[in-house]
Amino acid sequence: MTSVNLTITARPSEACDTDLAKDPWEFAALAGYGPGASSADPIPRGAVRPGGLPPEYQGVPDAELHARIQAAKTALGDRVVVLGHFYxxxxxxxxxxxxxxxxxxxxxALTRPxxxxxxxxxxHFMAETADILSAPEQKVLLPNLAAGCSMADMADSDSVEDCWEQLEELFAGEAAGDGLAPVxxxxxxxxxxxxxxxxxxxxGIxxxxxxxxTVLEWAFARxxxxxxxxxxxxxRNTAKAMGVPLEQxxxxxxxxxxxGNTPEALRESRVILWHGxxxxxxxxxxxxxxxxxxxYPGVKVIVHPECPMPVVDAADASGSTDVIRKAVDAAAPGDVLAIGTEINLVNRLAAENPDKTIFCLDPVICPCSTMYRIHPGYLAWCLESLVAGEAPNRILVDARTASDARVALERMLQARPS
Structure with a gap:
């Protein structure tokens, strides 16, 4: 269906399952998140399970789906806003x-009240955040409920609560004369x-x-x-750049x-990193x-800070998807850039900048297998359902959770990089 699909099919690898080239409803019921870059990730307890797609939206030709999406958007007008992640x-x-x-x-989303x-x-976590920040009467829809995030699910509520209880007990005897919280x-x-x-x-925040x-500076001040x-x-990458030793x-x-730590190691720590x-x-x-x-002698290597520390250290620069985009925009014609982030974004940057050589560091093309589950068929289903007065796959965060989460999000919004 896309150049990414063709590349997956043409370059099979033990590390990237070629089944990802199939339509998402064909592998939505697999036991793990894969196939794809996260093929080895099991679906953790509490994670969102795959959502279905009505048969009439499966296998529809690309051109027809495109036309139906456009028609539904035209019919809905300002009643709907469609958000698309870089990946x-x-x-x-x-x-x-x-x-x-x-x-x-x-x-x-806040600009379209x-x-x-x-x-x-x-x-899923993105749709939750949109629901928390949007107006109560607005409906947030996730076209495919199977579009989760394996990293987000590596820290579940029960595990974090258990961790917090252990840390509270361990740090209970610390002197509080400096006014700082233990953690x-x-x-x-x-x-x-x-x-x-x-x-x-x-x-927290x-x-x-x-x-x-900026957020870590905010936290260390408290x-x-x-x-x-x-x-x-x-x-790790952020704290290391701020001068925090790895042993802390x-x-x-x-x-x-x-x-898996000793009490002494935790007491001497500055940043306790979750295994995600x-x-x-x-x-x-x-x-x-x-x-x-x-x-490519002279190549500039830019990677996302979610990459392992040795990769970030070896790169010329690291930063968010927005930082990567700005670095590409600032590059001169003829420059060569190797980028370490999700392939759909890298391919899009290459297409938008034909005067530069831009390629993905990873020679095996592995999209984010859960992002990839948003297929035009699911988008057409959501939009045509809205035209019919229905709202499938609505993401609704309960009021108590939304209220507490909004506190942490508002602290984040106030922590602007200097």
């Missing part, structure tokens, strides 16, 4: 009113509404890949240490007592960077 496939992005990262899209429905072409919880935007609410209740440094979840790599960043494994990661960004390696430099 979505091109044939979905083509119908988006706004394109951006999760934070930018949540903000974009008169829209009756927000169709979020992204993953401040910080959750990445890529987390459930329940974990954002947890941070809101416990004096949400961060994005764009403002992680606490002796930070519990950072769910992405270990963003936490123990990993918390939720399957072990005290996360992004399956797509974990694929990038230093060897890929070395190969790019050998093949």
């Amino acid at each position: 979505q496939r091109d044939e979905v992005v083509a119908h988006a009113d706004f394109v951006g990262d999760s934070y930018q899209l949540a903000q974009a 008169d829209a009756e429905a927000i169709v979020f072409c992204g993953v 401040i919880p910080v959750t990445y935007m890529n987390s459930s509404a329940a974990l954002k609410a947890f941070c809101g209740r416990h004096g 949400v961060c994005t890949s764009s403002n992680a440094k 606490g002796r240490r930070v519990l950072f979840f769910p992405d270990q790599h963003l936490g 960043m123990p990993m918390w494994n939720p399957r072990q007592p005290l996360g 990661f992004c399956s797509v960004h974990k694929r990038f390696t230093v060897e890929q960077i070395d190969r790019a430099r050998a093949e």
Whole structure:
């Protein structure tokens, strides 16, 4: 259906299942998140299970789906706004009113307060955030409920609550003369509404890949240490750049007592990192960077901070999807850029900048397998259902959770990078 599909089919690999080239309703019921970059990730307890697609929307020709989506959008007019994440496939992005990262899209939704429905072409935690920040009467729809996030689900509410109880007991005897809390919880935007609410209740905050440094500074001004979840790599890379030694960043494994750490290591810590990661960004390696430099002398390597620390250290620059886009825009004609992030964004940047050589560090094309589950068939179904007065796959965060999560999100909005 797209160039990404063709590449997957043409370049099979043990690390990237070629079944990802199939339509999402064909593999939606598999036991894991895969196939694709996260093929090894099991669906954790509490994760959203796959949602169905009515048969009449399956296997419809591309041109017909495009026309039906356009017709439904025209019929709905300002009553609907379609949001498309950077990592979505091109044939979905083509119908988006706004394109951006999760934070930018949540903000974009706020600019359309008169829209009756927000169709979020992204993953589950993004739709939850949009529901939390949108007006109560607005409906937020996720076209395919199977579009979850394996990293977000690596930190579930029960595990984080259990971790917090252990840390509270361990740090109960610390002197409080300096006015600092023993630990401040910080959750990445890529987390459930329940974990954002947890941070809101416990004096914590949400961060994005764009403002992680500012958020950690905010947290250190209020606490002796930070519990950072769910992405270990963003936490480690950000804290390391701020001068925090690696020995003061123990990993918390939720399957072990005290996360697998000694009491002394936790007491001496500055950042406690959760054992979570992004399956797509974990694929990038230093060897890929070395190969790019050998093949393209003078290449500039830019990676996302969700990549492992050795990859970030070996790159020329790292930053959020927005930072990567701006770096590409600022590059001169003829420049060569190797990028370590999701392939749909990299391909789109290459198409938008034909005067530059832009390629993905990973030679095996593996899209985010859950983002990839938003197919034009699901988008057509949602929009035509809205025309008919129905609202399938509505994401609705309960009032208590939304209220607590909004506290942590508002703290994030106030923590603007200097």
